[in-house]
Amino acid sequence: MKNLFILGSPRKDGNSATMARVVADELVQSAKESVEFIYLNSLSIQACQGCGACSQTGKCVLDDDMQQLYTKTEAADRLFLVSPIYFYSVTAQLKCYIDRCQAQWAKKYILKQRNKDQNYRSAHLLSCAATNGKKLFDGAEFIVKCLCDTLDIQYGKALLIRNAEEEGAIKNNNDTIASCSAFAKELIRSAKKQA
Ligand SMILES: Cc1cc2nc3c(=O)[nH]c(=O)nc-3n(C[C@H](O)[C@H](O)[C@H](O)COP(=O)(O)O)c2cc1C
Numbered sequence: 001m002k003n004l005f006i007l008g009s010p011r012k013d014g015n016s017a018t019m020a021r022v023v024a025d026e027l028v029q030s031a032k033e034s035v036e037f038i039y040l041n042s043l044s045i046q047a048c049q050g051c052g053a054c055s056q057t058g059k060c061v062l063d064d065d066m067q068q069l070y071t072k073t074e075a076a077d078r079l080f081l082v083s084p085i086y087f088y089s090v091t092a093q094l095k096c097y098i099d100r101c102q103a104q105w106a107k108k109y110i111l112k113q114r115n116k117d118q119n120y121r122s123a124h125l126l127s128c129a130a131t132n133g134k135k136l137f138d139g140a141e142f143i144v145k146c147l148c149d150t151l152d153i154q155y156g157k158a159l160l161i162r163n164a165e166e167e168g169a170i171k172n173n174n175d176t177i178a179s180c181s182a183f184a185k186e187l188i189r190s191a192k193k194q195a
Contacts, residue, residue: 001033001191004076006069008083008094010041015128015170019159019180020082023126025182031191038069040093045069048099058107066100073101078122078187079153081144085129089139098147105150109153115152120194122156123148130165159183 005020024035043065053061060066073079081098083090090098107113125144129136137160149154161176163169170176 001027001031001077002025002075002110003033003035003078003080004072005035005037005080005082006073006094006097007037007039008081008091008097010091010093011084012039012041014084014085014167015161015164016082016126017175018170018177019128019161022177022180023080023159023184023187026181027188028181030185033067033188033190036072038072040097043069045093045096047096047101049077054103055110058111058113060100062100064129066097069097069100070103073151077120078124078156079149079151080124080126082126083140085127085136085140088136088158090127090143095143098143101147101150108150108152110141118152119154121151121153123151123153124156125160128161128164128170130163132162136160136162144162144175157183157187 003024005024007017007020009016011017020037027033028035044064045066046064049062051061081094083094089095123144125141127137127140141158145155159180160168
């Protein structure tokens with residue numbers, strides 16, 4: 001099982017990165033799965049220019065680091081969209097990656113090229129935020145569900161952590177770390193059931 005973690009926080013060692021690391025460690029140690037981390041903030045990915053070129057070819061004409069991410073995204077069995085909540089949404093870095101998947105949207109909806117038999121592939125949201133409102137993660141979840149529709153993959157599970165503000169808030173909380181490990185164990189269990 002190939003797991004691709006796409007991290008949207010500018011904090012490389014922040015709360016959402018901690019969540020991703022705990023989940024990834026569990027997948028490696030308990031199920032010997034492969035994991036790869038992409039820190040979007042360290043890459044050069046332009047915002048979608050809305051030029052419409054992808055509507056003709058299904059490919060994006062912008063020549064930057066997103067090109068390698070198209071390939072990696074397609075090759076992943078499980079995709080983890082990892083982002084803190086910024087103004088009730090995902091970070092700009094993650095939104096930029098998602099907007100550039102417009103090329104995939106064009107492929108599916110304009111060129112009618114579907115990714116068939118990809119039901120085993122899934123995407124999962126890992127997110128955290130400083131406050132604890134009921135609708136805190138609704139925006140982020142909706143965006144990730146739209147991405148799943150575009151990529152023709154299943155929306156999986158979400159790991160959502162409230163009341164985490166300062167860097168280290170999650171790392172220093174044993175209960176939260178345990179819930180991240182439990183989340184990964186559940187993913188492993190449901191993958192075994194489906195196999
Ligand atoms: C620009 C910005 C916007 C934010 N917006 C929200 C918000 O709408 N709701 C909230 O609860 N926390 C908000 N936060 C707090 C972060 O979600 C929180 O600190 C999170 O733990 C950061 O995760 P990270 O360490 O992975 O970057 C915001 C933080 C920043 C810097």
